[in-house]
Amino acid sequence: MSIAAPIAPPVERENYLNKEYGVGSWLLTTDHKRISLLYLLSITFFFFIGGFFALLIRLELLTPAGDLVQADTYNKLFTMHGMVMVFFFLIPSIPAVLGNFLVPMMVGAKDLAFPRINLLSWYLYVIGGVMMLHCMLTGGVDTGWTFYVPFSTAFSNTKVIEAGLAIFVAGFSSILTGLNFIVTIHRMRAPGMTWSRLPLFIWAHYATSVIQILGTPVIAITLVLVVAERALHLGIFDPKLGGDPLLFQHLFWFYSHPAVYIMILPSMGIMSEIIACFSRKRIFGYHFVALSSIAIAVFGFIVWAHHMFVAGISLYAALMFSLLSYAVAVPSAVKVFNWTATLYKGSIRYDAPMLYAFGFLGLFTIGGLTGLFLACLGVDTHVHDTYFVIAHFHYIMVGGALMGYLGGMHFWWPKISGKLYPEGWARLAALIVFIGFNLTFFPQFILGYVGMPRRYYQYPPEFQVLNVLSTAGATVLGVGYLLPMIYFLWSMRYGKPAPDNPWNAAGLEWQTQSPPTTFNFEKEPVVTWEAYNYEELDAPQAGGSH
Amino acid sequence: MFDNFPLWPDRASTAAGNVDALFIFLIIVSGLMTALIFTAVIYFAARYRRRKGVLAEQIEGSTPLEITWSIIPMFVFMAIFAWGALVYFKSHTPPRDSTEVYVVAKQWMWKLEHAEGQREINELHVPVGRDVKLIMTSQDVIHSFFVPAFRMKQDVLPGRYTVAWFRATKPGTYHLFCSQYCGTQHSGMIGSIIVQEPAQYEAWMNGGTTGPLSATGEKIFAELGCATCHRSDAQGRGPNLQGVFGKPVQLEDGRTVTADENYIRECILDPGSKRVKGFQPIMPTFQGLVSEEQVNALVAYVKSLAQPATNGTRTAAATPPAQDSNQAAAAGSSAGSATGSQVQ
Numbered sequence: 001m002s003i004a005a006p007i008a009p010p011v012e013r014e015n016y017l018n019k020e021y022g023v024g025s026w027l028l029t030t031d032h033k034r035i036s037l038l039y040l041l042s043i044t045f046f047f048f049i050g051g052f053f054a055l056l057i058r059l060e061l062l063t064p065a066g067d068l069v070q071a072d073t074y075n076k077l078f079t080m081h082g083m084v085m086v087f088f089f090l091i092p093s094i095p096a097v098l099g100n101f102l103v104p105m106m107v108g109a110k111d112l113a114f115p116r117i118n119l120l121s122w123y124l125y126v127i128g129g130v131m132m133l134h135c136m137l138t139g140g141v142d143t144g145w146t147f148y149v150p151f152s153t154a155f156s157n158t159k160v161i162e163a164g165l166a167i168f169v170a171g172f173s174s175i176l177t178g179l180n181f182i183v184t185i186h187r188m189r190a191p192g193m194t195w196s197r198l199p200l201f202i203w204a205h206y207a208t209s210v211i212q213i214l215g216t217p218v219i220a221i222t223l224v225l226v227v228a229e230r231a232l233h234l235g236i237f238d239p240k241l242g243g244d245p246l247l248f249q250h251l252f253w254f255y256s257h258p259a260v261y262i263m264i265l266p267s268m269g270i271m272s273e274i275i276a277c278f279s280r281k282r283i284f285g286y287h288f289v290a291l292s293s294i295a296i297a298v299f300g301f302i303v304w305a306h307h308m309f310v311a312g313i314s315l316y317a318a319l320m321f322s323l324l325s326y327a328v329a330v331p332s333a334v335k336v337f338n339w340t341a342t343l344y345k346g347s348i349r350y351d352a353p354m355l356y357a358f359g360f361l362g363l364f365t366i367g368g369l370t371g372l373f374l375a376c377l378g379v380d381t382h383v384h385d386t387y388f389v390i391a392h393f394h395y396i397m398v399g400g401a402l403m404g405y406l407g408g409m410h411f412w413w414p415k416i417s418g419k420l421y422p423e424g425w426a427r428l429a430a431l432i433v434f435i436g437f438n439l440t441f442f443p444q445f446i447l448g449y450v451g452m453p454r455r456y457y458q459y460p461p462e463f464q465v466l467n468v469l470s471t472a473g474a475t476v477l478g479v480g481y482l483l484p485m486i487y488f489l490w491s492m493r494y495g496k497p498a499p500d501n502p503w504n505a506a507g508l509e510w511q512t513q514s515p516p517t518t519f520n521f522e523k524e525p526v527v528t529w530e531a532y533n534y535e536e537l538d539a540p541q542a543g544g545s546h
Numbered sequence: 547m548f549d550n551f552p553l554w555p556d557r558a559s560t561a562a563g564n565v566d567a568l569f570i571f572l573i574i575v576s577g578l579m580t581a582l583i584f585t586a587v588i589y590f591a592a593r594y595r596r597r598k599g600v601l602a603e604q605i606e607g608s609t610p611l612e613i614t615w616s617i618i619p620m621f622v623f624m625a626i627f628a629w630g631a632l633v634y635f636k637s638h639t640p641p642r643d644s645t646e647v648y649v650v651a652k653q654w655m656w657k658l659e660h661a662e663g664q665r666e667i668n669e670l671h672v673p674v675g676r677d678v679k680l681i682m683t684s685q686d687v688i689h690s691f692f693v694p695a696f697r698m699k700q701d702v703l704p705g706r707y708t709v710a711w712f713r714a715t716k717p718g719t720y721h722l723f724c725s726q727y728c729g730t731q732h733s734g735m736i737g738s739i740i741v742q743e744p745a746q747y748e749a750w751m752n753g754g755t756t757g758p759l760s761a762t763g764e765k766i767f768a769e770l771g772c773a774t775c776h777r778s779d780a781q782g783r784g785p786n787l788q789g790v791f792g793k794p795v796q797l798e799d800g801r802t803v804t805a806d807e808n809y810i811r812e813c814i815l816d817p818g819s820k821r822v823k824g825f826q827p828i829m830p831t832f833q834g835l836v837s838e839e840q841v842n843a844l845v846a847y848v849k850s851l852a853q854p855a856t857n858g859t860r861t862a863a864a865t866p867p868a869q870d871s872n873q874a875a876a877a878g879s880s881a882g883s884a885t886g887s888q889v890q
Binding site for chain 1: 551552553554555564565568569572575576579580583584586587590591594595596597600601602603604605606607608611612615616619620623624626627629630631632633634635637638639653686687688690692694695697698699700701703704705706708721723724725726727728729730731732733734736816833
């Protein structure tokens with residue numbers, strides 16, 4: 001079954017997990033794989049906090065009257081759900097965990113280019129996270145994750161400054177991760193690993209890193225301006241002092257729209273790896289898929305004002321931004337078509353990672369197509385700031401990004417932990433997540449078109465049926481998310497030891513042992529093959545069927 | 547049966563049908579695309595499931611295919627864009643001669659004042675079949691005026707006017723929601739739009755009123771002493787306001803702006819920023835001295851001064867002689883007045 005089987009050593013081989021023990025060996029590590037696990041622990045913690053807020057939101061919305069919590073509490077719940085999920089879970093999720101673990105291994109390097117900066121980025125994330133926790137525990141914040149002025153600068157009497165600074169600090173961790181990836185991908189590829197031999201996961205992370213580096217400073221500046229305006233009444237955004245509240249929205253969305261691509265691009269990278277492996281094929285149109293990542297990153301920066309079609313921007317600005325938004329939809333569509341074409345004449349297996357990939361394709365397609373509705377000026381006027389928008393971006397950011405993240409976690413779990421997860425449970429969880437997700441968010445499309453605005457603590461009674469459906473779905477979804485956490489933890493102790501390459505997958509990360517040694521490879525690999533060389537792996541003489 | 551479970555919003559304005567048609571078109575287009583992708587994925591997944599001894603067939607890719615599936619969606623997207631732009635353009639260009647309603651939003655209520663003088667809170671009475679133009683501003687944070695049955699939404703900003711319009715087509719009572727999060731009682735900031743048959747509406751209109759808004763404005767204009775400088779001849783220290791509204795104005799710094807609602811408002815609250823050519827910066831600001839409602843009344847008054855000026859000979863003062871083409875342009879852009887004065 002495994003290449004290593006005939007010479008199975010009596011004792012566990014040395015690897016990055018058992019090389020050293022003790023708290024210090026983790027907190028002061030510069031090993032990208034250990035830092036990846038530190039990130040995994042911290043973002044999982046924040047995911048469950050954000051998820052807990054989501055649960056309370058859905059419970060409150062079970063009935064039209066505001067009866068479970070106070071109005072102010074509800075406003076804090078959706079605000080902190082958004083801030084935690086966006087800044088402390090989704091943005092770091094794939095890059096800081098799977099990217100951190102895999103980028104050096106996939107390019108054939110010992111570590112990232114700047115291992116200490118990598119550790120620093122985790123500490124910045126933790127400092128930001130602790131500030132956010134402190135902010136939440138001492139009263140919280142109620143501005144919505146969007147911090148719209150002048151509400152945030154002059155009217156909210158919650159902890160806006162602290163929340164802003166927490167995100168400011170965490171932002172630097174994102175910038176440093178991006179910086180590290182870009183330098184690593186440019187400078188540390190193994191001999192023979194040319195740009196067109198890079199796995200698409202790397203291309204996706206390269207595009208993501210560009211956005212992290214160019215976009216994050218803008219949100220940092222914007223938050224500093226909000227803090228300064230709130231503390232010192234500078235008059236940048238306050239119309240009474242000659243400021244412009246729309247200026248804030250422009251600055252905010254200049255980062256926060258591309259931020260959506262920080263979440264979805266790495267997930268698209270994972271899709272390419274999984275689909276190639278489980279259909280045993282090179283990705284159809286490799287170069288188009290790679291370049292579409294770059295195109296998304298570039299176009300992503302010039303569509304921000306499609307969040308502002310009814311905010312009071314000029315008619316002509318709205319026309320331009322609508323047009324450009326359709327331009328960014330093309331490379332996303334191209335990716336979906338290429339993944340679908342990859343399946344054609346493949347040899348397809350339905351293991352859990354592939355089930356997540358199918359789930360991703362379904363949810364991302366719906367999320368992407370409903371984006372066409374929102375980019376369309378005439379329709380957006382009606383559905384903007386309603387539950388239609390909520391449904392749309394959850395399909396992208398949860399249906400897309402989170403499905404990809406879970407798919408990736410299953411795919412690389414044997415490599416990360418050295419253990420196999422229970423396949424049956426994993427398939428069941430994938431199914432539950434897919435069903436629960438659709439049950440939660442599909443009714444919200446209808447709810448939005450019928451007219452229920454977002455961020456409503458109480459609502460007219462005719463919206464109740466759809467809200468009850470959505471809450472029921474959220475319970476199912478919650479179970480779907482708890483399951484992987486339970487069986488991953490279980491597998492660490494009781495799981496079967498994983499062979500080095502359980503999927504017989506292509507890619508340098510599978511050519512080293514599971515879990516890898518501290519420096520990943522015994523000796524520097526030399527690459528002489530294209531990415532996704534499944535033809536060679538499956539050729540009869542290789543004996544590679546598994 | 548669907549009273550408690552509507553799957554489609556009421557359709558009660560001229561815009562609603564346009565938006566619905568576009569929405570249905572989008573559902574069909576995206577439904578077809580979804581069906582295409584799902585069918586392909588499911589078919590391939592089933593047809594090419596792993597079989598012993600059968601290897602995958604490697605296919606490099608196909609540039610013609612890539613071009614095809616980039617170009618075709620691009621054309622479809624452009625069609626959607628164009629249709630959407632058309633609908634948006636209509637809904638953002640209020641017809642001339644609309645009935646005007648001034649809206650002041652504050653945490654957490656809607657204050658509405660008809661040009662004829664009726665005031666309402668969280669309720670707006672309008673007749674069927676008449677164009678209604680909303681001239682909106684906020685006293686505090688950003689709000690948004692959202693009437694699902696009219697498929698109409700416009701953010702309401704502090705410090706300036708935004709404009710929206712609708713023509714109701716069906717009598718009834720419809721939700722008015724605030725759709726931009728505005729604090730504690732955001733979800734309580736809801737009201738109703740009451741659409742009435744013209745006769746009913748006239749009867750309601752003839753209920754108590756303090757006279758038209760422009761008359762209130764005239765009173766405030768006199769009380770604040772505006773008339774000492776803004777005289778109705780060419781001798782004033784400030785521009786003559788007769789016939790100014792809706793016309794281009796030449797500024798001291800060389801720019802030309804249209805005298806729309808936002809411009810008049812800005813002149814009252816921040817007179818130095820867009821000073822008319824040939825006048826000294828002597829006007830004090832009225833920021834903090836007049837309420838949003840009073841500003842609205844003043845704007846309505848200045849607007850009313852433009853009405854009789856159509857008989858050809860205007861008392862020339864504020865506006866330099868304008869070209870005919872300029873006037874045509876001004877007429878067009880004063881309609882979209884939310885953006886008219888944003889000249890850089």
